[in-house]
Amino acid sequence: MTIHNEFYSLNNGVKVPKLGLGTWLVDDDKVDRLVANAIKAGYRHIDTAQAYGNEAGVGRGIKQSGIARDDLFITTKLAAEHKDYDSAAAAIDESLRKLNLDHIDLMLIHAPEPWANFRDGDHYFEGNQAAWHALEDAYKAGKLRAIGISNFEPVDVQNILDHSTIKPQVNQVLAHIGNVPTDVIAFDAQHDILTEAHSPVAHGAMINEPTIVAVAAKYGVSVPQLAIKYDLQLNLLPLPKSSSIAHLTANAELDFAISDADMATLNQIQFTDYGEDKAFPVYAGKKD
Numbered sequence: 379m380t381i382h383n384e385f386y387s388l389n390n391g392v393k394v395p396k397l398g399l400g401t402w403l404v405d406d407d408k409v410d411r412l413v414a415n416a417i418k419a420g421y422r423h424i425d426t427a428q429a430y431g432n433e434a435g436v437g438r439g440i441k442q443s444g445i446a447r448d449d450l451f452i453t454t455k456l457a458a459e460h461k462d463y464d465s466a467a468a469a470i471d472e473s474l475r476k477l478n479l480d481h482i483d484l485m486l487i488h489a490p491e492p493w494a495n496f497r498d499g500d501h502y503f504e505g506n507q508a509a510w511h512a513l514e515d516a517y518k519a520g521k522l523r524a525i526g527i528s529n530f531e532p533v534d535v536q537n538i539l540d541h542s543t544i545k546p547q548v549n550q551v552l553a554h555i556g557n558v559p560t561d562v563i564a565f566d567a568q569h570d571i572l573t574e575a576h577s578p579v580a581h582g583a584m585i586n587e588p589t590i591v592a593v594a595a596k597y598g599v600s601v602p603q604l605a606i607k608y609d610l611q612l613n614l615l616p617l618p619k620s621s622s623i624a625h626l627t628a629n630a631e632l633d634f635a636i637s638d639a640d641m642a643t644l645n646q647i648q649f650t651d652y653g654e655d656k657a658f659p660v661y662a663g664k665k666d
Contacts, residue, residue, distance in 0.1 A: 386615060388547040389570040392524045394451050394484065396610065397630055398423035400576060400619035406435040412621055413439025417450070419626045425550075425576075425617045426477075427455035427488055428469060433476040441478070451483045455528055455550075456513070458489035458496075461505025466512035474521060484524040485513060486550055490534040501534055507541045514544050524548065528576075532565040539569060550574035550617070555590055555608050556649020563612065575609045578602075578616035580649060589647055597634050607632045608644055 385393040399416045401409050401424065409432040413424055417439070426436045433454060440450060454473050460466040474482060487509050491502055513525040526548030527538060539545055549566050551559055553575035566573045579602045584590055587601075594604040602618060606629055609616040618629050636644070 386572055388524050388572055389545065390524060390547055392483070392547070394524075394548075394572070394615065395421075395423035396615055397421070397606070398425045398451075398453065398574070398615065398617040399626070400617040401426045401432055401436060402430055402576075402619065404430070404432055404435075404619070404621070406432040408621075409435035410439035410442060414442040415623050416626050417443035417445050419623060420630060421626065422449060423451040423453070425453045428457040428473060429455065429488055429493070433473055434478075437477040437479065447479070452477065452479065453484040453486065454482055455486045455488040456509060458487070459492045460487075460509050460512075461492070461502050463508045463512050466509040467515065470512060470516045470521060481520060482522050484526060484548060485516070485522045486526045486528040486548060487513070487530075489529040490527075490531070496529075501537065503534075503537045506534065506537060510538050510542055514542065517544060526550065526571070530562075532562060535562075535565060535569070535571070545569065546571050548572050548574055548615075550576055552577055553609060553612075553614055554578050554580045554649070555584060555605055555644050556580070556587070556647040558612065558645070563614070567613075572615060573613075574615040574617060576617050578609050578618050579605045583651065584649060587647070587649065589643065593636075593640050593644060596640070597636070599634060600628060602629055603632060604636070607634065607636055608641070611636055611641060 384396045386396055387393055399421045404412055413436050424436060426433050456466055456469055460469050490506055516522045517525050524547040526546040528550040530549050549571050551562055553559060554577060563573045585601050590601055594601045606616045606618055620626050
């Protein structure tokens with residue numbers, strides 16, 4: 379049993395598959411094969427971003443899959459550096475061109491701050507309002523079926539809520555065993571915003587964490603399977619990534635339930651060691 383045919387309903391009525399494929403750090407000349415293989419394995423939700431530099435490859439993979447466009451849910455993200463209306467509007471059209479699609483199912487502002495200034499204290503409120511208005515206009519024009527944000531803290535989400543005619547449908551954040559932003563998830567839920575979880579396996583850094591390994595063994599599943607199921611049981615939408623067809627398939631085989639006691643055990647883990655990946659802003663957290 380897989381969850382490929384299970385969906386969340388967004389606050390505008392659009393349905394999104396509960397499991398997606400992440401494509402971060404997959405080169406443009408390799409991502410088409412990954413996307414095509416994932417779709418063949420049953421995935422119907424693909425997540426990319428302008429910052430990944432692989433939208434064109436994702437578009438090629440969609441075409442190669444042979445699956446009808448309307449059976450797929452494609453997400454991309456507006457580069458975090460776009461904090462004015464004109465550049466954001468132009469970038470939305472550029473994503474459509476690169477993906478070779480006539481519409482995108484979900485587009486997010488990738489971060490409230492430009493990556494070079496991530497979590498440095500300036501929330502870029504006016505710039506995010508301008509970028510959001512560009513997304514709203516593209517949504518109203520039928521270019522986007524849903525719009526949202528990514529890596530936004532409650533204060534950043536509130537800024538959008540206070541200056542919008544369309545509220546976000548999604549907030550995609552870092553959320554995994556040992557690092558769950560409960561305040562963000564609760565705030566999103568209060569406003570009927572779905573929280574998606576990028577890096578549900580902590581970019582692989584949790585693979586050898588002893589407690590996680592022990593709980594996974596108890597259920598006869600892999601650490602990635604446990605981590606993905608954990609996010610789902612928190613009513614999040616996980617976006618795991620793998621280049622292996624076997625792992626892609628296994629990551630969707632989630633026909634087990636983590637007990638309340640084991641969820642409590644996993645909730646107690648504090649995990650912040652991302653190894654070499656701590657250099658990426660999203661893992662580094664707030665700046666001193």
